[in-house]
Each structure stands twice: as C-alpha cells, then as structure tokens.
Amino acid sequence: MDKFTRITATACPLNVTNINTDQLLPARYLKWPRAAGLGKVLLQDLRFDSAGRAEPDFPLNRPQWRDAKIVVAGRNFGCGSSREAAVYALYDYGIRCVIAPSFGDIFAGNAVQNGLLTAAVPDDVAAELMAQLTTTPGTPVTVDLEQQTISCGNHSYGFAIDPVRRMRLLNGWDDIALTESFSDRISAFKAADRIHRAWALPSE
Amino acid sequence: MTEAQTLIDKLWAAHEIVRREDGDSLLWVDRHYVHEGSFHAFSRLAERGAPVAEPGLTFGVADHYVPTRAPRDKIGNPDIARMVRQMDENAAKHRIKLFGLNDRRQGIVHVVGPEQGLTLPGLLIVCGDSHTSTHGALGAFAFGIGASEVAHVLMTQTIWQRRPKRMRITVNGEAAPGIGAKDIVLAIIAKIGADGATSHAIEFAGSAIRALSIEGRLTLCNMSIEAGARCGMVAPDHVTFEYVKGRPFAPKGAAFDQGVEAWSKLKTDDGAEFDREVALDAAAIAPVVTWGTSPQHALPIDASVPDPAGETNPARANELREAIDYMGLRPGQKLTAIAINRAFIGSCTNARIEDLRAAAAVLVGRTSKVPGLVSPGSSLVKRQAEEEGLDRVFRDAGLEWGESGCSMCVGINGDIVAPGERCASTTNRNFRGRQGPGARTHLMSPAMVAAAAVAGRLSDVRPLLAGRKI
Numbered sequence: 240m241d242k243f244t245r246i247t248a249t250a251c252p253l254n255v256t257n258i259n260t261d262q263l264l265p266a267r268y269l270k271w272p273r274a275a276g277l278g279k280v281l282l283q284d285l286r287f288d289s290a291g292r293a294e295p296d297f298p299l300n301r302p303q304w305r306d307a308k309i310v311v312a313g314r315n316f317g318c319g320s321s322r323e324a325a326v327y328a329l330y331d332y333g334i335r336c337v338i339a340p341s342f343g344d345i346f347a348g349n350a351v352q353n354g355l356l357t358a359a360v361p362d363d364v365a366a367e368l369m370a371q372l373t374t375t376p377g378t379p380v381t382v383d384l385e386q387q388t389i390s391c392g393n394h395s396y397g398f399a400i401d402p403v404r405r406m407r408l409l410n411g412w413d414d415i416a417l418t419e420s421f422s423d424r425i426s427a428f429k430a431a432d433r434i435h436r437a438w439a440l441p442s443e
Numbered sequence: 444m445t446e447a448q449t450l451i452d453k454l455w456a457a458h459e460i461v462r463r464e465d466g467d468s469l470l471w472v473d474r475h476y477v478h479e480g481s482f483h484a485f486s487r488l489a490e491r492g493a494p495v496a497e498p499g500l501t502f503g504v505a506d507h508y509v510p511t512r513a514p515r516d517k518i519g520n521p522d523i524a525r526m527v528r529q530m531d532e533n534a535a536k537h538r539i540k541l542f543g544l545n546d547r548r549q550g551i552v553h554v555v556g557p558e559q560g561l562t563l564p565g566l567l568i569v570c571g572d573s574h575t576s577t578h579g580a581l582g583a584f585a586f587g588i589g590a591s592e593v594a595h596v597l598m599t600q601t602i603w604q605r606r607p608k609r610m611r612i613t614v615n616g617e618a619a620p621g622i623g624a625k626d627i628v629l630a631i632i633a634k635i636g637a638d639g640a641t642s643h644a645i646e647f648a649g650s651a652i653r654a655l656s657i658e659g660r661l662t663l664c665n666m667s668i669e670a671g672a673r674c675g676m677v678a679p680d681h682v683t684f685e686y687v688k689g690r691p692f693a694p695k696g697a698a699f700d701q702g703v704e705a706w707s708k709l710k711t712d713d714g715a716e717f718d719r720e721v722a723l724d725a726a727a728i729a730p731v732v733t734w735g736t737s738p739q740h741a742l743p744i745d746a747s748v749p750d751p752a753g754e755t756n757p758a759r760a761n762e763l764r765e766a767i768d769y770m771g772l773r774p775g776q777k778l779t780a781i782a783i784n785r786a787f788i789g790s791c792t793n794a795r796i797e798d799l800r801a802a803a804a805v806l807v808g809r810t811s812k813v814p815g816l817v818s819p820g821s822s823l824v825k826r827q828a829e830e831e832g833l834d835r836v837f838r839d840a841g842l843e844w845g846e847s848g849c850s851m852c853v854g855i856n857g858d859i860v861a862p863g864e865r866c867a868s869t870t871n872r873n874f875r876g877r878q879g880p881g882a883r884t885h886l887m888s889p890a891m892v893a894a895a896a897v898a899g900r901l902s903d904v905r906p907l908l909a910g911r912k913i
Binding site: 261322 | 461463467491566572586588589594600603605668671691692693698701736737765854880881
C-alpha cells in the first residue's frame with residue numbers, strides 16, 4: 240500500500256450528502272477486475288448521461304476540477320454497500336483524499352486499506368471549503384496527515400481521523416504481516432475457545 | 444462484582460484475542476460467509492499463494508449474480524456466468540463448503556446462514572456484504588467488511604476492529620395489525636437519519652422487538668446498516684433457541700444444551716450504560732414508505748412529499764430538491780397519489796417465508812395492476828412457499844414467481860427496473876440507480892408492496908386486511 244503523508248492538489252467540491260458506494264461505482268461494474276480501469280467509471284451515472292455523454296455541469300467534468308486529487312463532500316460519504324471497488328474507483332481516478340463531515344464506516348475502513356485518506360471535518364468547515372473552492376476554483380488545497388491539517392488559501396483547519404488509521408496511512412502498513420506476528424496468541428485463543436465454546440463449531 | 448455489561452460488550456469480550464495499546468483489537472471470527480463478489484479477496488490470496496486458514500468456518504453462497512427469472516442452467520451473459528463459475532472454482536480449490544447455484548439450499552447468504560443453523564447466538568460473523576448486520580437478529584455480532592478484510596479473514600480467521608460505540612434503540616408498546624419489522628425499522632431510520640448510528644453497534648430492545656419473530660428481527664437488524672450502524676442485534680431468547688434447534692449446522696444434543704446455557708447469559712445487565720439511547724412507541728407507527736433516494740426519506744403512508752421551501756437548513760433543502768427531482772415527484776404530493784410501474788418482493792431484507800405469507804395474505808383473490816417479480820429468499824423458502832400454495836397466489840395475481848438470489852435489489856444479475864420506472868420494493872436501498880440506471884425505488888414492507896400492486900399506486904395496506912387472517 241502507498242503511504243500518505245501530505246499532498247497539495249486541486250480539490251473538487253461535491254456538494255451532495257449521502258454519496259453512497261452505489262453512486263461511486265454502480266453495481267454493473269462490480270464484475271470488472273480492477274485492471275479494467277475502474278477510475279473511468281467513477282460516479283458514472285452522475286458524471287455521464289444514459290448515452291455516455293459527459294454531464295457538463297457535474298463538478299468533476301468541469302475543466303477546473305477534472306484533475307482533482309481531493310474531493311470535498313457532504314456528510315455520510317461512502318454509505319451503503321461494502322464494495323471496496325468504490326475505493327478502487329476513487330483511487331484509480333486519482334483521488335487521494337476525501338474531506339467530509341462523516342463517512343460510512345465500512346467505506347472508511349476500506350479506504351485506509353488502499354491508501355485513501357478520509358478526513359472528517361465539522362459540517363461548517365466542509366461548507367466553508369466547498370464555498371471557497373466554488374468561488375476560487377484554482378486554490379490548491381494541502382492536506383497534511385502528520386499535522387492533521389487542511390490548508391486552503393489563508394485558512395487552515397484541523398481534521399479528525401482514527402489514530403490507528405492515521406498511523407497505518409503514514410506508514411503504508413499491511414494488516415496481514417501485523418496479524419501474523421500474533422499467530423501464537425491466535426492459536427492459543429482457538430485452542431481454549433474450542434473447549435470453552437464447543438457449541439460454536441458447525442455441527443454438520 | 445464485575446461491572447454491568449451490555450450485550451455488545453459481552454460479545455466483544457468473547458472474541459477479543461489481542462488488544463493493542465492504540466485501541467484496536469484482534470477478534471476471532473466464528474463464521475465467514477463469502478459470495479461471488481468476494482473474487483477480489485480470492486485474487487489477493489492467490490497473489491500471496493496463501494491458503495484459507497479455516498475452511499471449516501468459511502461458507503460460500505451463490506446469490507449476487509445468479510439468475511432469478513431466466514432458466515438457471517444456462518446463464519446468457521458470459522461475464523455473469525464467469526462470476527458464478529469463479530465462486531465454484533475458489534470454493535473447490537480452498538475446500539470451502541458451497542451452497543452453489545444448483546444446491547437445493549442455495550439462496551441469499553443472509554437468509555441461508557440462519558436457515559441452515561450456521562448463524563447462532565454468541566457468534567462473530569463477517570461477510571463481504573454490508574447487510575451482514577442481518578445475523579445480529581439471533582444475538583450474533585455480525586458486520587459487513589470490504590475485500591481487503593475478506594482476504595485478511597480468509598488468511599487468518601481474525602479481524603482488526605475498533606470497539607464500536609453502543610446504542611440502544613428501545614421500541615415499547617404494541618404495533619397495530621399490519622405493521623411489521625420493516626415499518627419499525629424505517630420509522631427508526633427516519634428518526635435518527637441515514638448516518639444516525641455511524642460508528643455504533645445497535646442493540647434493539649423493548650416489548651415490540653421481543654414480540655417479533657426471528658424473521659422480523661432479521662429484517663430489523665438487516666436495515667441497521669441503513670442507519671449507518673456497524674451492526675445491529677437482539678438479545679437471544681426462547682424464540683431464538685426454538686428457531687435454532689434442529690437446524691442442520693446447529694449444535695445437537697449436549698452441545699445444544701451448553702449453547703442455550705451460554706446464550707441465556709447474552710443480555711444487557713441491569714444498569715449497564717450505552718453511549719446513546721433512543722426510544723420509539725410501537726403503537727404510534729403507521730405503515731411506512733420511502734419517497735426519496737435515501738432510506739431516511741421515509742414517511743407514514745398518509746403523509747405527503749416534503750416541501751424543500753419549508754426547510755431552513757440549505758444543505759437539507761438541497762438534498763430534498765434533488766431527491767424530489769430524481770424521483771419525479773412534486774412537493775406536497777400525497778404519497779397515496781404516487782402511481783407505480785412495477786413491484787418487487789425479494790432480497791435479504793424481506794423474502795423469508797413470513798414475508799411471502801404477508802404479501803400473499805393481501806393478494807389472495809386480487810390482481811396486481813402492475814407487473815412484478817417475487818424472488819424467494821432461498822430455494823428452501825421457495826419450496827416451502829410452493830407447499831403452502833403461495834406461488835399460486837402470486838401467479839394468480841399476475842406476478843412472476845422467480846428463483847432465489849439478490850435479484851432486483853441490486854440488479855447485478857441483470858434483473859433491473861427500467862429507466863424512469865417506479866418500483867414498489869421490499870428491498871433495503873432506494874438509492875439513485877440502485878435497481879438500475881434511472882430506476883425509482885420506494886421501500887416498504889411485503890404487505891405494503893402487495894397493496895401497492897393491487898392499487899397501482901402507493902397505498903395503505905390496512906383496509907385491504909379487513910376480515911383477513913394475517
């Protein structure tokens with residue numbers, strides 16, 4: 240997994256609440272392997288009409304935001320389905336950080352597994368950032384994970400992220416290696432548990 | 444004396460292997476359910492050349508991609524056929540028990556798990572599907588995970604988690620006839636919002652919850668995720684034990700007795716504290732339908748489409764406007780004036796035998812004004828429904844009697860609602876395009892879908908139940 244420390248990039252405002260993972264990656268693309276290029280179908284049904292023409296007013300289609308690496312959105316971003324491919328679609332499009340007041344739990348977990356930062360800010364900060372990006376679209380935004388700050392123009396804001404997830408992103412850690420270091424504890428748990436909760440095993 | 448604990452605390456403690464200083468815990472996984480969509484995780488395993496750590500605790504089900512209306516032996520779309528075949532191959536390679544397309548026990552994973560006695564009280568259950576929260580109905584700690592976590596569980600039978608906050612939702616009182624678990628849970632989501640329970644585990648409690656059958660509790664816990672919760676659960680009781688007893692994979696004899704002894708302790712102690720408490724009065728709940736594009740857009744059937752002009756919060760007004768626009772509605776329009784094009788009865792939310800009986804009770808002797816599909820929750824539910832003659836009721840009403848799978852809830856098997864069409868649906872998500880690009884979904888109970896089908900528009904089921912056995 241790629242590490243995340245700090246980026247400065249174009250940020251695209253998506254002033255929509257409850258952008259769910261069905262929107263981020265519609266179900267009909269779930270059978271695609273990642274190598275097929277999920278970035279090009281990110282938010283397909285919002286970015287394109289039914290004939291495949293780009294919706295000119297959709298923020299990510301506007302020239303000033305097309306190359307965004309940061310998205311600022313409304314609350315409950317990534318709610319719904321557990322599809323990790325929604326994160327692949329964002330990441331493969333080029334998005335490295337989503338700033339929103341809240342995130343779907345499963346989405347936020349999937350994001351950290353793939354080096355995508357979910358930065359939680361209060362509602363008014365998200366609204367202020369979106370307003371500023373809309374009036375002065377060229378303003379680059381810097382997201383610093385070590386400092387846990389977002390800078391945009393003359394403004395600087397803090398953001399929240401679970402400290403464990405922060406460390407994982409900063410270090411690009413892989414869960415499996417960490418878990419394997421506890422293999423003795425796992426074996427001991429399993430042995431004791433099989434006696435203590437014999438009923439928990441499937442009987443057939 | 445030990446501190447008073449909630450059900451959530453007890454389940455957590457029983458599975459905690461390691462707690463790191465930073466607060467994350469490594470938990471033991473008792474059951475891992477996989478489906479065709481888990482292919483990303485199996486690819487991860489293949490890249491590492493890793494085996495499945497506990498194939499005996501891993502169970503595969505073909506549900507997301509299987510056909511539910513076409514003949515099943517020949518899948519027309521080669522990409523969909525490949526998804527189903529890939530699951531077969533991965534299950535065979537890793538010696539995972541599979542309830543595949545042609546297994547008589549095949550069905551939707553969240554219906555099959557409880558039905559087969561794989562889901563038990565006190566277990567920790569994960570699956571790469573957000574509606575894994577369903578299994579909490581039996582007093583299990585069950586939650587959906589992403590592909591990376593699926594791969595981790597396959598390789599280690601464990602998962603890293605941060606302890607969730609605890610929320611108790613108490614529903615006391617008696618629900619009126621015709622009001623079911625779907626109405627209760629939609630009323631809850633309308634009250635707390637689609638992110639009202641984010642980062643929380645929910646315990647559902649109160650007399651109205653206790654009065655629900657296991658089928659009803661499964662519907663309730665299924666929709667916990669639509670309020671943003673990590674998981675939902677109901678403390679196991681004699682209803683649970685009766686349900687579990689004798690199921691194929693459930694413990695037998697002395698092991699069952701030991702199970703009941705352990706499960707009887709799985710309840711919140713008096714005086715245990717929750718991070719948040721919410722209360723509802725069951726008697727005040729009317730049949731609920733959704734009008735918009737989020738499950739929180741839910742209202743009693745006698746209400747009207749909200750007016751964004753009356754909304755002071757600009758973000759909320761914007762959300763309402765966009766939802767009304769997508770759904771093709773007018774502010775202030777009576778919900779009962781909304782005409783539908785299609786009906787769907789199915790999904791892990793509402794396709795169990797009790798759900799099919801509730802819909803059939805409304806439809807018997809009546810005709811649907813719109814086309815519709817009934818997809819039973821499992822192939823065993825399908826058989827039971829046929830033994831009870833329910834398939835005849837649906838067919839006589841003009842609805843299609845299909846096979847079991849996720850079907851038109853998520854539309855990835857090709858069963859979709861056409862662009863611009865409006866569907867009365869027993870499913871769990873009314874998101875834009877969830878049932879197909881441009882599709883408009885109204886969520887409601889099976890009885891309410893039946894009522895909408897009969898009327899050709901959203902409709903109150905209660906008058907249709909007069910004089911009928913429900």
